[in-house]
Amino acid sequence: MLTERQLMILKAIIRLFTESGQPVGSKKLMAELPVHVSSATIRNDMADLESVGLIEKTHSSSGRVPSMQGYRYYLDHLMQPATLNPVDVATVQQSFGQHYHKIDEIVSQSANILSNLTSYTAITLGPGVAEVRLTGFRLVPLGNHQVMAIIVTSAGTVDNQVFTIPQAISGDELEKAIRLINDQLVGLPLTVVSQKLKTDVPVLLAHYMASPTGFLDIFDDVLKKASQERLYVGGQMNLLNFSEFDDVTQLKSLYNMINQSDDLAKLLNLSPEGANSKVQVRLGAEMANDLLKHYSLMTVNYDVGEHGQGVIALLGPTSMPYSRMIGLLDLFREELAKKLIDYYANLDDD
Amino acid sequence: MLTERQLMILKAIIRLFTESGQPVGSKKLMAELPVHVSSATIRNDMADLESVGLIEKTHSSSGRVPSMQGYRYYLDHLMQPATLNPVDVATVQQSFGQHYHKIDEIVSQSANILSNLTSYTAITLGPGVAEVRLTGFRLVPLGNHQVMAIIVTSAGTVDNQVFTIPQAISGDELEKAIRLINDQLVGLPLTVVSQKLKTDVPVLLAHYMASPTGFLDIFDDVLKKASQERLYVGGQMNLLNFSEFDDVTQLKSLYNMINQSDDLAKLLNLSPEGANSKVQVRLGAEMANDLLKHYSLMTVNYDVGEHGQGVIALLGPTSMPYSRMIGLLDLFREELAKKLIDYYANLDDD
DNA sequence: TTTAGCACTTGATTATAACGAGTGCTAATT
């Protein structure tokens, strides 16, 4: 079992490592800890913390660095409820003070403000999108190599798009494909649909048609029209601030992923607890995606009442100052919702 | 005056430096030159080339590197007409072989293909946009803090957008502002209008209204709607391939510029010679913009007959293999035009 | 004009030593 002091040490290590980026040694800790104990004692405690896997050495005689499990433990049990920085509050409120013409302006601006404030990469999803579900899908052959795809969402929106397709597809094939899609996808949130479209559906569809690719492209396209347009990324280039420079290829892949709304939607997967869930932190190793191994993703839902809810997310290094970040995200959750509710209210005035 | 051999040496230096990225010395040149002369002779010739400013040393005992003027001279007088690489031709034609649903898909794909093929950053402007001019501008107060901005273009398109504005602006002020804008901007290409909106107009407008900013935003917004949407960038992240890593700030600024359509439009400034102009190369120092100092921008127009023309551009380091790049751009100019003409033809079939 | 030869310059590479921050362990202290 861990002692009070050992936990205090873990906390200090995490704080100091986040501030300096350097491994933390026993001397430095001695100077920083509120209680006075000798460096030898701290070393003993650190040995214990290491033996349970909460901290690590970078080499045999180096200071300690928090491990993945160390961060997880910190996030789950140790972290103080955020202490809001008044400068940040002022900045955010001032940034939101402007007048906006469109909803999307507000949402995308949020991503920009947040990324500026943090020097990380921010992602925002417009309200309503997170839990909008697919309620219907139609594919209407118009003859002359043209097909109209129509999708209906639970938000009541209807999007359509006309496509020209290379080979005529038989009405029979279309019929089956449509039924399959309706069976498999209707009722699911658009984000999930978009995701399944890449994984399950192609396999199933392969039974009915030779090359389902063209078909899927069409579907994907109109789906994008209904959802993707409301996904915003701010500060992509901040990746450069918190990434290792040595592997340009990996950096490029990450960048591509971030700008590919399908992949991104997959990440933002609405948090299960609904509207008033707390800020979620997912550490790299917990996310399956190899590209994110050394990063950390924080997400939080915001709630605009009848207009649905959206997501605010922050992508940064594993060693973020979580306390401040959580405070910021909570602040944003509130301010963005307020601003949007305001906006909707003004609309109704007309 | 420069001798035949000296020019041959300049050419070889440019080629070798582009291939290796290293300063070129007299021994290396001796091995590469078609005629046999001693390294001492080459050294003498290089001294001459340096004295007229076509090449430079990086330090007192280093090999030579082409200077800005060296590149300019090479481009204007020395470069061979491009020799088309059959592999490139095949790749391009295959990439264009797919079926596309929308014009913009074709245009944006072009940017992607071109950037992949070159490892540089490619920019494409959809057809018609380059020489579309502003033919009319109206601003209609609708009461209730709302204003409709309408812009009419020489292509016959009418775009409109409704805005809510903070303080009511007096009709008188509006009147004057509209007149000013009509006087100053009507008749100019949209790209130029967008540019002037950042420079000249704010100054002029300041005479009539206290804070022209909000006003300009509106105008800018609807202008974007009419033009920006057709500007595509491919391979932004390729910047990482050909940029110095040491200055992250500068890299970010460049990235922002590339993704800000106003700035970008300014760069692509339709080439004066119209439809069938040759590929233009502008070297960093020639572009005024400090961020581009170490880069080079190649542009070429493509022509889609009655549907207007567009621009293809390539941003890379100063030391690009220009011969191949010019060949590629010429190829793209042709293939993209062909594909678009095809597309328009199919549309008319319906 | 061209070329061989040579002294000289300079950045890059390598080797070596010295340094510094840190650890674990032992023995003494509280």
Added chain:
DNA sequence: AATTAGCACTCGTTATAATCAAGTGCTAAA
């Protein structure tokens, strides 16, 4: 039993010097 001082040891980092390699300019001969 917990804490601490002391010390030998590890290992990455920094500093210094030595060597190397690629290149130049210049002089004198061909």
